[in-house]
Amino acid sequence: MTITIIGTGLIGGSLAISLREQHLATTIIGVDNNQANLERAKALGLIDTYLPLDEAFAQSDLVILAIPVDAVLHLLPGLLDKATKQVIMDVGSTKEKILDLVKDHPHRGRFVAAHPMAGTEYSGPDAATSQLFLHKTMVLCDVKRSDEDAVEMVEDLVEKLQMRLVYMNAKEHDLHTAYVSHISHITSFALALTVLQKEREAGRIFELASGGFASTVRLAKSSPDMWVPIFKHNRNNVLDVLDEHIHQLQSMKSMLENEDYNSFYKAIQRANKIKKILK
């Protein structure tokens, strides 16, 4: 089938590689505001060709929105207006605002809301890789509001990508992703700012930074174009979990101030329980 990928960056480009490898796509058309990205995606063989959105849409069986969530909000209603046979899926990191916007659209059924729990701190077509989605989780939201054939097409795609499929409603999705994804990014941005603020001798960071620091701070390389809209969409959940995180840090700080190393020890033991969840 012919697939249009809107947004030929890390996620769109990686999808293109995998969809081609799995023989799901006969033709992949790229659509992107950024002409340099399109040229690069074509040169890398991620897409077969690029076209203006309307032309690409008309020729496609499946249209994938791999763009920041505010751009999804902006484009989706107009695409649904034109959607007759096409299936439209997004791969955005928030779901409530997007699904709320189109909930009464007459062609709502053509849309499948998806979120692959995969990514890296890099962006752009050159960051695309073939292994990005392998054995990761794909969340599909509110599938009951999507047409049966549309859901089947996306489920087939998820299976071919060898991803684990999870179903949720949009509210649940946004709550859980605030905990297990969005807060990690805030922590990492704040940690980078802390170190850059306190540690004026960049050379010293470079010499001393070990694997632990690198892994904690690597998400701080993530693009603001992608992340500001996510925090905007999921503001209430993110604020709630950020409050709790600051509270935990303040509590550890008090233990240190009071030299209450017994409580500090117990807090670390409680934190160690994350071992049971993350192998």
Added chain:
Amino acid sequence: MTITIIGTGLIGGSLAISLREQHLATTIIGVDNNQANLERAKALGLIDTYLPLDEAFAQSDLVILAIPVDAVLHLLPGLLDKATKQVIMDVGSTKEKILDLVKDHPHRGRFVAAHPMAGTEYSGPDAATSQLFLHKTMVLCDVKRSDEDAVEMVEDLVEKLQMRLVYMNAKEHDLHTAYVSHISHITSFALALTVLQKEREAGRIFELASGGFASTVRLAKSSPDMWVPIFKHNRNNVLDVLDEHIHQLQSMKSMLENEDYNSFYKAIQRANKIKKILK
């Protein structure tokens, strides 16, 4: 030469593997309070034998303290009392308190204070690996207070391990490691506690946790036996950097509360500068 390694866990065990591979050690003797660790280290071939501390010490050319920093404080003066020909090195994560304790010891020169900027979130002999130190940084502190032959022996060891050598004074060391190592661990412990507190459905974390979450939170698996003494020794520096970190998080929180997405965008752009330091 004969090397005694006190503490046959992750660091001591990994050193044992590398020292043997590099033909630096003819015999490696293990010393450990934990008999099960000794048996396991011997079964794994990390050590040739194990002995009580005094016997091991008497036979050794080099004695390496690979134990929590409070245990280093406890053992080091007594070892120095007996040190005639022996070189003693530690591999602890803090340096000021240790070096201050022995600064006037008549055998101070036999001690070389070292800190390999390497580790993982795992502990015990089974966590030992041959590649742990490769191309990582080894910090030596206050080497001018150590005897020339002792420094040369440790420098030779560092070179054979293919590590990058950096010299610092103890004060500098403890300041910089608070920024690039100790704060990462606090952040990670607090993040694990946040998620475990907010996210009662452990199954959901498991399903949704992607690489980003795993990398931010992996240090939260680290042992309190190792880390509480580090935070205790480096309390003032850690409190200082923790204050700044909480301030950065509160500032991001205010931006979200006030829906000041312009400032949020700029903050992320500033955090992105960590790219220049960490490739």
